[in-house]
Amino acid sequence: MRRLLLPAILALVAVSSGVAAARAVPPASVVADTSDLVVAQAPDAPVLTPRRLPALLAQPIGTARLVQSLDALAATSPGAKCLLVSEGTRVLYDRDVAAPLAPASGMKLLTAAAVLAHVDPDERLRTSVTAAQISAGGILDGDLWLVGGGDPVLGTAPWAAHFIRQPALFTPLEGLADAVMAAGVTEIRGRVVGDESRYDQVRYIEGWPERYIADDQIGPLSALSVNDGFAEWEALDVAFPDPAAGAAGVLTDLLRQRGVVVAGEAASGPAPGSTVAVASVDSPTMAELVGQMLRESDNGTAELLLKELGLRVGGEGSSAAGRAAVASSLSTLGLPTEGLVVADGSGLDPGNRVTCRLVHELLGNIAEGGAIESGLAVAGTTGTLARRFVDTPVSGQLRGKTGSIRGVASLSGFVATRDGGELTFASIQNGIDRFDDGVPFQDSLGAALAAYPALPSLDEIGPDGYPDAAS
Template sequence: MGAGMVVAGLLVGGWAWSDESARSDAATPATSSAANSPSATTAALSARRVPKFLVAPQADRRLNNAIAPKLAALSDTSCFEVRDGERVIVSHGTDQALAVASNQKLLTAWVALEVLGADHTFTTRFATTAPIDGGVINGDLWIIGGGDPLLESDTYRSTFKWGKGAHTSIEAIADELAALGITAITGSVVGDDSFFDAERTVSTWPSRMLAQGQVGPLSALSVNDARTYSPIPGAGGGAQPASDPAAWAADAFTQLLSARGIAVGGAPASGQAPETTNTVLEIASRPVWQLLAQMLTFSDNNTAELLVKAIGREVSGEGSTAAGLVAMVDRLGGLGTDMSQISLLDGSGLDDGSRVTCDLILATLNGDDSDPDPSQGVLAAGLPTANGEVGTLRDRFHNSPGAGRVFAKTGTLRSVTALSGWAQAREERISFATVINTVGREVTGADTNAEDALAAALIDYPDSIDPALVGPSVPRP
């Protein structure tokens, strides 16, 4: 048998593993009879049907060569990695741990899926110390928070920059309470946020984070991200961080109940509910998979930080940031990546002292087992779409091949920009992670453009293969 025919026989077997059309061809045995002319052999070995293991080396080299100038222009404190499943296609600067800004939410999301589960919900409970008597609550109406990060009013949601995602409507809750026939509360509406600890921020955050509205005070009973947006249209009240989030939640519901004709005798307050209460109403949050989509699409810092506390409570019984971060590091270590340089100071990425590698980011993306194909899993589905209708990528990738084909988490601090997720390449989605630390200067548009260009370069992967390098030689007579 000629050398060319040996190659042909091997390739026919290879195609049997690559796609359905190849399986039908592979069912016909390859023979060395004279009927197998050189022209017939060449036609069967169309470059379009070359199996992946032959295409990949050439395609990888071409991609690396094409983006080499882009990578050379990045700062030394940057990393870029691309994977096709577990196979690394591009690796640049992946031995260093960097500040990743909101890309850290990918880690928080992955651990939340592992610890809490995609369908887990957080319950907000409304309770009294005595049964409702003729529509009257004799005493206080307690609101016992369970960690729902998205208790929001329509007035608050109208201020959102990137569009609106999942939430728990506090107006709808007030409607349900009114539908129970409640006409009066002789006491107060009282908020209880003891489900989590009383630490309202992360100690290492700059004070401007709270003042600028980057994150609200953290609380297990958080209405409008614990910022004082009145739920009553036109009522004003500003948007200051609530000094007592549980009392503010009670205030918001007092306003809503009063607007529905329910008389409330006392001023809103906070405290810890008695051990024995009568449940009037229970409200479940959106399931975790929807909370993650909202967090990733809109880069919601509050949701990220409250999920960290929820992780801590679930694992150790302590609803604190510290307990949650310990649990996160422990779970992330199970992904098999080098954790020696990893340092997590919060769950949102607001703290620029955290350190994460591109390798760990990709491990979380590819480690999402909510779907057999991680690129179709909960994390991937929750990412914003390049040049999409909502989310933090809405205003990027204009007139770019990446528009509608890049799905990625953004990350921005003064000296950090990051973009990690999935690119819809020619045949399948491939994962990528980009982190740029601009030490000594602030991030500019040139830096985010560089990120976008790297992601867009993945769309044509794998590019066309040179048939001469893999095609059969002409059989010798």
Template sequence: MPADDAFTALRAHDHRRPPHRRGAGPLMLLALIMLLPAVALFGLWRYADARDDEPQALDLIADVAPETPAEPLRTGLMSWRRVPTLVAQDANLDQFRDDASRFADTLGNRSCVTVSLNGTPIASHAADRAVIPASSMKLLVGAVALEVLGGDHTFTTTLVGTVENGVVTGDLTLVGGGDPLLTSAAFPIENDVEPVFNETSLDALVDQLVASGVTSVSGNVVGDGSRYDDELYAPDWAPADRGVEAGPVDALLVNDARVTSQGLRSENPSLGAAQELVAVMRSRGITIGGEAVPGTAPDGAAELASVDSAALSGVVAEMLTTSDNNTAESLLKELGYSEGRPGTREAGLAVVRRQLDAWGADLSGTNLTDASGLSATNLVPCSVIHTVLARSGHADDLARGLAVAGESGTLSDVFVGTPVAGRLAAKTGTLANAPFDADPPAAKGLAGYLPVRGGGRIEFTLLLNGPMINDQANYRPVWDDMVTALASYPAGPRPRELGPRR
């Protein structure tokens, strides 16, 4: 009987009874009938609420919001078409898992991959196998630096000395604060393959001296890099990489230790920085009685000028986008400095391991020896990098700092004209092996994020190890296959296609 007829019959039956004999049974029945739709909707809400921990990657609100229906819905209240969002997600996730798993199954026994959606695992291959990460190491160091030092942390470089009547009496000391991006205006950074950005101006220090009335220095110009230790190169870097791919690393580093007038990299970064400062000062008309030398600032020396770096989030972005090895190694020593002076590579690595453990990473088999990834003795599982990408809490800063496919940094000419161009943001990694038929193997990495249509993002880590895998002919087909699998999501039905029928 329709609800309206039932309600009429109950009223007629009720009027035939004396008022004082009127019972509660019919009213309870009516209440139950009216509550049935609410109970059903409550059940659907609880079902959907229980799904909160599952990936929510599609923008489904805008997709399913209907206009005022022209006619009543024919779909039953309990039909699956009443929850098209959940059904669409399940269909898309199943297809994505299939596509990603098919790709993962193609990898060899010396490589690994992990794929997740908003932190929820989708597919993997040998995720806990420790392999050579190459420059993917920078993701670990960048995330830990953001966590320990803070995204607003800055590096301060100062000039100290004593001034009388416009003359610096005695020495003027340039004190390094760990800024890896200190750059002079005269240095042609545009000639570098990957020019630095978010750099700090060395010239700004001299401008402050001039503005304060300084016209001469009676003594030497001293470069002080004592904030960090004297290890300029990681001990197991290949000799051919030292001073070319990375280093020397110091707390006082100007132009990556290169002196503009000499066109060479100084083996003593503090000396090179002092020499570059002398050139800038003379160009501003300041005379110098002594010469450029390395040394240490006297205790209690007065500050005459200072300059701050960009915020750490910007320094990390420069490191990730350009794969700046010196920036990575400097950040590692700064992490060590946060534990006690001076900053060392080993102390920094201890901080990295401790923070990765705090984030829940399984460090079994992991071996960390530098920050840049130049060392072939670094061994890191894909699962550890996945932890950083998905669970460190710094995904937004990392994503903003990564190279973008077809647009910037080390991915500027990669994936051009593909569906991921302008969307995929990742850290690349490359390490050659010589001889190619002997261990350790070459390494090629790609790890980062792919935003999903409608919201959310895919996290992925691919670390390839093998003879000559750094050759484009060998790694690009693998990269292309993975990106094809990632870009396939979502590929299933949209919620509007599964909604209620009229």
């Protein structure tokens, strides 16, 4: 390869030099005065030695090395796969980029893009407390209604504290209890009733494997979800059988802890149309929710945002409406949706199908510094990549969205290169026995991209026997 590379580069320079010389020939009528010429010393190396070539001419070699490395990686890695790598508008590598594959949590990138196409990044989701009326002395003769607004991170401080990576993003229900007290409520002679009517009451996606539910890998979906829909989460996850009633029960306990008398036990049901506002609490911004969903790969947040999208676009707070809205939104954004199958918002469903071309173009069109870009996990530092690529050249240089379910591994995002550039990449593997089988592929991919452009030294492309220009 080296024998072929050198003549090609020298030929290119020779042609360029010839053209330049032809343009520099003076007219025949001009006679040059050579009396002041100084005879130049013989060069340390021939004019056409590669040691005198601009670094730019070595760039194709760096690209060729990357292609060779990725070809070998793809050939030795198990399962079906697609891979697309670009630098700016220049595609450096593509392999089966139009093949529809299950993306696992890479699906959250699509959900994020669709949500942000319809919801202002600064918007917040509100959880409200209402009542028929508050009598003198702060006594409610009837029920107090806890009305869900779709906040996916509504929870209590102990729940937020149990996550490994801190601080966890959440909306403190304790703050809502304090606000109810601040409104003057001292006694509730009825119950606290949870209203989840903003969304439907379909708790799980039809295509999810039964083990997700049996093992409580994700809580029941509800517009009024507290603590991800779990009554217990320490030693063993135990989901609320009725999420809205469960949320009302948690608020009941918080109010009683603060000295408010609550006569009845928590329940669920839609609030009547004629109520007055007592208190409310707002979620983090939509940009923050999307960022947390991507960085931590939060399945519950993804599925609730999907229902919110369905409500905003299709007028129905359901997963089905949300799935249709994702597909139509991506098409409207001009992204290539051939082969796209949207089965859920999180990527848990093995029936999802996306292409590397779609994911790559989505990444190439996101706003710089926006919610999606800033929400990507950073290798060796944050989110789902906090323990990946540690103490390697990739640490801190790769930002991406991970994905893993049984038989699937994906990683897509951006890599800062050694020459100060940036690569955009999308990779998906299917048909592997377990996620660990996909880790070596991703580790090697990250290393190869971070090393780009692996330019050859002058010793590699030039003949021996000539000193470097600087020597």
